[in-house]
Amino acid sequence: MSQALSNRPGLDFSLTPHDIKRRRVNQLALRIIQIAAIIAIVPLIAIVFVIASKGLPHLNLSFLVNGPLERPTGIVNAIQGSLVMTFVAIVAAAPVGIAGGIYLNEYASRNVARVGELLIDVMLGIPSILAGLFIYFAIVPILGHSGWAGASALTVLMIPVVMRTTQEVLRLVPAGLREASLALGVPQWKTTVFVTCRTAISGIMTGVVLAISRGLGETAPLLLTSQSSNDTAINLGQPMNAMTVVIYQNAGSSDPQVVATAWTTALVLFALALILNVAVRFKTVNNRIF
Amino acid sequence: MLEVPTYRRSRLSGELPFRILTLGSVLFSASVVVALVLVIMQKSQILWPVEAPLTFLTSSGWFGATDPSGVITAAFGAWPMIWGTLVTSLIGIAVAAPIGIFAAIYLVELAPKRIAALLTFLVEIVAAIPSVVVGLWALGELSPRLRDSIEWWIASSLGQFIPWLSEDPQQPSDTSVFRAGIVLAIMITPMVAAVSREVIRSVPQSLREGLVGMGATKWETIRLVILPTAKVGLFGAVLLAFGRAIGETIAVRLVIGMNITAVPTTLFQSGSSIAAQIAGAYGEASPIEKGALAGLGLSLFLLTMSLSLTVRLLMWRSANKMVARA
Numbered sequence: 001m002s003q004a005l006s007n008r009p010g011l012d013f014s015l016t017p018h019d020i021k022r023r024r025v026n027q028l029a030l031r032i033i034q035i036a037a038i039i040a041i042v043p044l045i046a047i048v049f050v051i052a053s054k055g056l057p058h059l060n061l062s063f064l065v066n067g068p069l070e071r072p073t074g075i076v077n078a079i080q081g082s083l084v085m086t087f088v089a090i091v092a093a094a095p096v097g098i099a100g101g102i103y104l105n106e107y108a109s110r111n112v113a114r115v116g117e118l119l120i121d122v123m124l125g126i127p128s129i130l131a132g133l134f135i136y137f138a139i140v141p142i143l144g145h146s147g148w149a150g151a152s153a154l155t156v157l158m159i160p161v162v163m164r165t166t167q168e169v170l171r172l173v174p175a176g177l178r179e180a181s182l183a184l185g186v187p188q189w190k191t192t193v194f195v196t197c198r199t200a201i202s203g204i205m206t207g208v209v210l211a212i213s214r215g216l217g218e219t220a221p222l223l224l225t226s227q228s229s230n231d232t233a234i235n236l237g238q239p240m241n242a243m244t245v246v247i248y249q250n251a252g253s254s255d256p257q258v259v260a261t262a263w264t265t266a267l268v269l270f271a272l273a274l275i276l277n278v279a280v281r282f283k284t285v286n287n288r289i290f
Numbered sequence: 291m292l293e294v295p296t297y298r299r300s301r302l303s304g305e306l307p308f309r310i311l312t313l314g315s316v317l318f319s320a321s322v323v324v325a326l327v328l329v330i331m332q333k334s335q336i337l338w339p340v341e342a343p344l345t346f347l348t349s350s351g352w353f354g355a356t357d358p359s360g361v362i363t364a365a366f367g368a369w370p371m372i373w374g375t376l377v378t379s380l381i382g383i384a385v386a387a388p389i390g391i392f393a394a395i396y397l398v399e400l401a402p403k404r405i406a407a408l409l410t411f412l413v414e415i416v417a418a419i420p421s422v423v424v425g426l427w428a429l430g431e432l433s434p435r436l437r438d439s440i441e442w443w444i445a446s447s448l449g450q451f452i453p454w455l456s457e458d459p460q461q462p463s464d465t466s467v468f469r470a471g472i473v474l475a476i477m478i479t480p481m482v483a484a485v486s487r488e489v490i491r492s493v494p495q496s497l498r499e500g501l502v503g504m505g506a507t508k509w510e511t512i513r514l515v516i517l518p519t520a521k522v523g524l525f526g527a528v529l530l531a532f533g534r535a536i537g538e539t540i541a542v543r544l545v546i547g548m549n550i551t552a553v554p555t556t557l558f559q560s561g562s563s564i565a566a567q568i569a570g571a572y573g574e575a576s577p578i579e580k581g582a583l584a585g586l587g588l589s590l591f592l593l594t595m596s597l598s599l600t601v602r603l604l605m606w607r608s609a610n611k612m613v614a615r616a
Contacts (some may be wrong), residue, residue, distance in 0.1 A: 036392030103312035124550025125598035217420030
């Protein structure tokens with residue numbers, strides 16, 4: 001069959017040298033692309049393995065519940081500090097971010113929405129160290145190095161995360177839902193709260209959880225604002241420790257025991273971040289729209 | 291005349307407060323940004339009589355003192371830090387851009403569905419690693435290995451001809467500009483890959499089918515159609531990652547060292563970056579030094595803001611809306 005076809009003029013199916021070259025180039029290029037994908041992922045996997053192998057041997061209950069001055073030493077004050085400051089920050093940032101996202105998507109005119117998007121871009125682009133520097137100059141002189149200062153720095157960083165996510169998920173809510181509600185005579189604000197936001201609630205929560213995990217992972221702004229302390233009492237008016245700060249301060253030590261503390265803290269922090277991310281994944285998979 | 295029942299009037303009455311509340315949230319966020327700029331500008335005021343802005347940006351040195359009579363003697367230069375920020379970020383993006391974009395092409399165009407899903411999941415998980423943990427790993431594990439392998443190879447081969455690639459004239463230390471760049475590359479590659487993936491995904495399927503229909507190989511489809519179509523979006527992805535690299539503080543601080551008074555003569559020497567310097571020096575800072583830190587912060591803000599505005603403009607110009615997701 002192919003013999004008969006290729007005998008006819010103009011229908012030659014045999015590979016010319018040019019075709020063979022194209023095939024070789026193709027194979028080579030695809031191999032390079034594959035290798036690039038592997039290179040991209042290897043260091044990250046390596047980090048996870050090193051965290052596990054260096055952190056696990058020292059992880060035990062007393063590490064989680066003891067203070068840094070007790071024997072055996074622990075990081076309970078850092079865990080408390082991270083959680084408390086992140087909690088305060090998200091309590092402040094979530095309402096602002098959600099309400100702002102609602103305004104930009106439901107009420108703002110096209111041009112205002114564009115300016116709002118620009119605002120979110122600029123805010124998201126602010127390096128975390130600048131948020132720290134801002135609070136260091138603006139709030140630390142008044143409240144001193146304190147948990148409040150740390151929480152306000154985190155708030156600045158969390159607001160745009162929540163706002164961007166809220167705006168994006170509200171955009172995905174079908175207009176028909178809003179129209180149906182409005183046609184029944186429901187005022188627009190009730191439509192927004194009880195129909196639009198309710199439909200998008202798991203997407204909005206995703207934004208909140210993203211912001212929480214950003215807060216838990218920040219170091220630089222906390223160095224400038226809440227600094228660190230060995231006190232195990234929860235007092236937002238005083239300097240507070242955070243897990244990230246513990247890792248930073250212990251990382252460069254020449255004492256292997258201190259570096260081990262850094263690794264174990266990193267393991268605890270990573271486990272927390274992982275739980276949050278997986279929780280978000282399951283939430284988002286189980287919802288119809290998002 | 292229809293009469294509005296009272297219960298309906300009360301239901302409508304929530305409209306205005308709700309609008310005020312939501313608009314207020316937007317305005318509050320805007321005022322935070324404005325306050326951030328103003329406060330940092332105000333704190334930098336003390337510096338400008340001593341160092342003119344242009345000399346501050348282009349000179350070197352980090353010294354300031356106030357003698358008892360109140361006379362300020364100071365020499366502050368941001369150039370070594372600006373140099374360090376730009377060079378480490380450029381090294382980072384030079385490595386991360388090709389690898390990240392290729393990885394994205396692999397995920398969208400080549401990988402079997404299951405592998406793509408697995409890889410995406412893995413990248414999402416490792417993206418949750420805080421930067422201080424990456425810094426810890428880089429300082430303890432990566433840095434010594436890079437020093438004894440890649441850095442040593444480059445220094446002993448290329449370094450003989452190119453001065454800024456030669457060996458550190460002092461004792462090779464735990465920290466170097468080059469290593470900070472590599473750490474940045476590792477940190478921003480997932481970001482480049484994630485944004486590029488969205489961009490490449492948004493290339494219309496019909497374009498691919500057109501090329502396949504003409505007998506193009508996979509690589510020809512990628513080179514002739516996908517990359518040109520996604521060009522603007524990919525550029526946006528790279529710029530976003532560049533902005534992130536410029537602002538990255540802690541991981542860089544741990545591996546770059548604290549050489550703040552002069553521009554390093556080779557890439558394998560310790561240096562500093564704007565963000566790292568702010569994080570490292572605020573502690574025992576005198577008022578004039580705080581002013582200098584504010585000056586550094588201001589230049590960092592201008593750098594990152596011009597980047598994010600460029601990305602937004604690019605996005606508005608091209609129909610490609612995907613970059614915004616990052």
